[in-house]
Amino acid sequence: MRTTIGLCALLCLISAGMASAQPTGCTTVSPGVLDGTFEAGSPWAQWTVQTSTNFGTPICDTLTCGTAAPPFAGTNWAWFGGAVAAENATLGQTFSIPPGPFLFVRFRMRIQGVTAPFTDTLDVRVDGNTLTTFVEPPTPEPSYTERYINVTAFANGNPHALLFVYSGPTTGVANFLVDNVELLSCTTPVELQDFRIE
Numbered sequence: 309m310r311t312t313i314g315l316c317a318l319l320c321l322i323s324a325g326m327a328s329a330q331p332t333g334c335t336t337v338s339p340g341v342l343d344g345t346f347e348a349g350s351p352w353a354q355w356t357v358q359t360s361t362n363f364g365t366p367i368c369d370t371l372t373c374g375t376a377a378p379p380f381a382g383t384n385w386a387w388f389g390g391a392v393a394a395e396n397a398t399l400g401q402t403f404s405i406p407p408g409p410f411l412f413v414r415f416r417m418r419i420q421g422v423t424a425p426f427t428d429t430l431d432v433r434v435d436g437n438t439l440t441t442f443v444e445p446p447t448p449e450p451s452y453t454e455r456y457i458n459v460t461a462f463a464n465g466n467p468h469a470l471l472f473v474y475s476g477p478t479t480g481v482a483n484f485l486v487d488n489v490e491l492l493s494c495t496t497p498v499e500l501q502d503f504r505i506e
């Protein structure tokens with residue numbers, strides 16, 4: 309019985325950690341992610357990778373894209389999807405990840421619009437490794453929330469390629485909105501008090 313509980317504790321920790329890692333003791337690394345708010349404005353030169361099947365770039369400003377699918381803050385943000393057509397997009401830059409106990413990329417995301425089938429996806433990749441895949445949910449999200457991506461495996465002081473990869477294989481509209489992308493250095497990898505063993 310003790311073994312079972314111990315196993316559950318481990319699995320619950322791993323499972324919960326993967327689902328919603330909420331590190332603590334975090335400070336924003338500077339320079340970290342460059343123009344993570346996108347407020348430098350068009351052409352968003354720090355984001356050296358920008359592609360979109362239908363729009364040329366996934367980055368928007370409110371003058372061009374309106375406010376129906378609004379930014380988290382400011383007047384510039386990344387809007388993946390948004391087409392009544394198949395849409396593929398990428399958004400990336402090279403950034404340096406310093407050594408540290410726990411490094412995370414944190415950003416705000418809102419999947420503001422969805423259409424069945426729920427097959428659109430947004431990958432977050434570092435050096436070609438997919439660290440997280442967000443899948444189109446069956447209901448849209450009412451607001452932006454924080455998303456944490458653990459990049460500690462790449463924390464060696466060297467430059468690394470950060471890349472968002474969007475895939476929208478069908479003609480139904482989905483809107484994946486991203487803003488305020490940051491690199492954080494944290495002292496604790498997860499919010500341990502959030503975990504409950506049932």
Ligand SMILES: [Ca+2]
Binds near residue numbers: 346380384385
């Ligand atoms: Ca912004």
Ligand SMILES: [Ca+2]
Binds near residue numbers: 423425426444481482
């Ligand atoms: Ca869809």
